[in-house]
Amino acid sequence: MTRLRPLHYTVIALLTLLALLAAAMYQRASLKITETEIIETYASQYLELAGSGAKLTDCRARPGENGTTRMVVICGPDRFDAARHYEFHVGPLGQLIVKHGPGDWATRDPVAGREAA
16 A cells, blocks of 8 residues: 655645635635625516516515525516516526526426415
């Protein structure tokens, strides 16, 4: 069996510290952007997509259902309407992961459709 030399321990320690530093920087970056800023960003996109009759108050958010989605911004009337609903699945840093709109509901399962009435 090969014995580890002090140089090996030093390399392992440096790699561990580098990984911890990267994780801390990622965490800090994800905390810089607030949920309100995220909702406002995607609500403004909704206003552009939906056109007349759309309001900022049509948008709400739910927590993401998995570790890669921070939240789902749902925009549209209170009751789900496939012709007027949009969903923006947002990542930890506020980036858009996927957008679903009126043309997608035949093949997608909307979060808005699963909300309690």
